[in-house]
Amino acid sequence: MSTDRTVADRGSALPSGLGRVYPMGSDLGPGGGLRIAGCDTRELVREFGTPAYVYAEDDLRARARATRDAFAARTDRFEVLYASKAFPATAALRIFAEEGLSVDCASGGELHLALNAGFDPERIYLHGNNKSEAELEQAVESGVGHVIVDSFDEIDRLDRVAAGSGQRIMMRVTPGIEPETHKAIRTGQEDSKFGIPMREVERALERIGRSGLELRGLHAHIGSQVFDLDVYESLADVLRQIGDYPLLNLGGGFAIAYTREDRPPPAEEYAEAMLAHAPEGVTVLCEPGRSLVGNAGISLYTVGTVKQIPGVRTYVAVDGGMADNIRPMLYGAVYEADVVDRFGDSTPCRIVGKHCESGDVLISEATLEDPRPGDIVAVPATGAYGHAMASNYNALPRPPVVFCRDGDARLVVRRETYDDLTRRDV
Numbered sequence: 001m002s003t004d005r006t007v008a009d010r011g012s013a014l015p016s017g018l019g020r021v022y023p024m025g026s027d028l029g030p031g032g033g034l035r036i037a038g039c040d041t042r043e044l045v046r047e048f049g050t051p052a053y054v055y056a057e058d059d060l061r062a063r064a065r066a067t068r069d070a071f072a073a074r075t076d077r078f079e080v081l082y083a084s085k086a087f088p089a090t091a092a093l094r095i096f097a098e099e100g101l102s103v104d105c106a107s108g109g110e111l112h113l114a115l116n117a118g119f120d121p122e123r124i125y126l127h128g129n130n131k132s133e134a135e136l137e138q139a140v141e142s143g144v145g146h147v148i149v150d151s152f153d154e155i156d157r158l159d160r161v162a163a164g165s166g167q168r169i170m171m172r173v174t175p176g177i178e179p180e181t182h183k184a185i186r187t188g189q190e191d192s193k194f195g196i197p198m199r200e201v202e203r204a205l206e207r208i209g210r211s212g213l214e215l216r217g218l219h220a221h222i223g224s225q226v227f228d229l230d231v232y233e234s235l236a237d238v239l240r241q242i243g244d245y246p247l248l249n250l251g252g253g254f255a256i257a258y259t260r261e262d263r264p265p266p267a268e269e270y271a272e273a274m275l276a277h278a279p280e281g282v283t284v285l286c287e288p289g290r291s292l293v294g295n296a297g298i299s300l301y302t303v304g305t306v307k308q309i310p311g312v313r314t315y316v317a318v319d320g321g322m323a324d325n326i327r328p329m330l331y332g333a334v335y336e337a338d339v340v341d342r343f344g345d346s347t348p349c350r351i352v353g354k355h356c357e358s359g360d361v362l363i364s365e366a367t368l369e370d371p372r373p374g375d376i377v378a379v380p381a382t383g384a385y386g387h388a389m390a391s392n393y394n395a396l397p398r399p400p401v402v403f404c405r406d407g408d409a410r411l412v413v414r415r416e417t418y419d420d421l422t423r424r425d426v
């Protein structure tokens, strides 16, 4: 579709601070409506309905380039992996493959999607704390460049499956470093289901030494939404004590702006921190997910009811909720929202979904400008782990994904239908 706006139409800037939260190039059109990459959100809703995930395609590319450029300006020895769990849509995977990124897959399903999207198997890194024999076979057979071994059992399993083929591996360790972030997205502490604890590293190296696997490097991912850059320096310090290997993967976790108050460090600062304590001659890998896709996407909803409880609060109910964005309920993620053609904050309210759970609260303390039934509400910064974690709770069909670019919108994932809900019945 092409919206009523041409690229030449002049829009006005979003209210202060929101430029950081909405996709690059978002603005208010001549009629005052929110536009994503030149597409009027009201037009998008007319064509694709709500709820819907809407992305600015160029923003995805720009973030991939900015991350690569940040490393390239400092070293030739680096590799940027897209952590595909954040948004494993084929269209996004294709974009990142085109932009020259490698990819982190955390399951056989994600591996299937990455191969299907055209990633060179050499550039695929297979993660996961409990890979099945079938997943390991799939990796070996499809020529995956590196498998990140996560446990002793897995070393045994992969050794059996790879049968002396010299499959290249990296070893994931839990370095005992805890960044300040929600405990559900903290992964570097010793008490973790992920990776080999530091105190077991020697025994793991010895086991790998007796295998037919080729250990190419070390890996650690200490958590997500990490603002504190020093932890990446400490991480490199810890890992370099283990030994010299060609590859050093310091994980993802680059923070993004979920609200206008958030000030995530730019990619340059993450690159600087990751490279600062890395040993000379080592190739440094990073694997961001949310920072490549989170702010490139928004969710659009339609308001159904506005319930005022005098002296208590105002509930604004939208036509989605925990099935299309579980993050607020899973780990208290905080978002902002706006009525797409009435920006402002006159009305404190709680934005809730339509699911049969009192906990179905998308934004606990929101402000909207005089919200009314029929309004279209945008929640920015939902580009990561929204679509990826979506479910069919209450038999809601999952939303479509729409990519916008230069005033044109294209559907890249269609909305589910009621027929899809019974498709797997036997």
Ligand SMILES: Cc1ncc(COP(=O)(O)O)c(C=O)c1O
Residues within 6 Å of the ligand: 083, 086, 104, 127, 187, 221, 223, 224, 225, 251, 252, 253, 254, 287, 288, 289, 290, 291, 384
């Ligand atoms: C091993 C690993 N790498 C990378 C990531 C990506 O994290 P983020 O999306 O915060 O960058 C994750 C997230 O769970 C992860 O577990």
